[in-house]
Amino acid sequence: MNIDDEHVTALRALVTGDDDAFDRILDNASPEWQDAFAYLLGSVFLAAVKYRFVNTESRPDIIRFVARSRIRHGGDQAGFSPSMAEALMGAAVGINPPPADRSEAEEDENAAAQVALLKDLAGELSYLDFESLLKAAREELSKLDLIGQRNVQASGVDDG
Amino acid sequence: MTTSSIDSAVAELRAFLTGDMDTWRRLHGTQDSDAKGAFAILLTTACSKAVENRFGKQPSAEDIIDFVSDARVRTIGPDTVPAEDAEKVLRATPGHEDLLTSMNARDRAGAQTAMLYALTHETDESQNQVDDLLAHAVEVTAAYLRQRAAR
Secondary structure, rough: OOOHHHHHHHHHHHHHHHHHHHHHHHHHHHHHHHHHHHHHHHHHHHHHHHHHOOOOHHHHHHHHHHHHHHHHHHHOOOOOHHHHHHHHHHHHHOOOOOOOOOOOHHHHHHHHHHHHHHHHHOEEEEHHHHHHHHHHHHHHHHHHHHHHHHHHHHHHHHHO | OHHHHHHHHHHHHHHHHHHHHHHHHHHHHHOOHHHHHHHHHHHHHHHHHHHHHHOOOOOOOOHHHHHHHHHHHOOOOOOOOHHHHHHHHHHOOOOOOOHHHHHHHHHHHHHHHHHHHOOOOOOOHHHHHHHHHHHHHHHHHHHHHHHHOOO
């Protein structure tokens, strides 16, 4: 999984609401690129939730944050349920396990929730704090990529 | 369904809303099917009236989302009822009753009970409305049951 500059540009566009720029990048993106983007989005989301809600005592704050976010993103037309959004944020700070075995529709809802919530989380951060989270997430994913490559090499799969 | 079914339903709902849990448990455990039916109608009627008192005839999605999140944090607890169900019963104003029919009876009753409790415990003054709410609900429930019996 290679996270390139364009992934980062796309994520910035998504979070700042520059939909045209985001769509332009996505229109020409390969499925592999999109998979890597989903990983980056997930990692930054996780980091932003952890940054905002520091521990498992944060449940009331999460409930209120999700409510405000849904109101900002169209109320009951926001495209994601409060239970899904709270479970996503709760999983990030260890309140509940991550949701498992999601259907395709739930995956779509999950993505919609991540994007909307991340926009609002980022909105509360300074430019530097957000860039710092983004950089850390990119580095973390690159490390995973390196580990994956080493494991493949160690298992001899790429030796042909 | 008889007048005593309504009386029993009112006593049960009043006990719940005023925090008399011993009475509530005793009545809740001894309801026959008539009393259960009367309780469901009474609960829906009281909830609907409490929603109108709090939000007006056409509550906004924003007000409802805000109220439910606040109730889950301050009054009823985060896991008593899913926010989706709680919001549905508050949005089920006249013309939007399909929101209730899309829920199963157990979830609907759970969400209505929790929201009615939250609406009557939002502020110190909120509890004063319990008697008025129940009086209104008895009137509407009795009229509904009379109409149904005459069919």
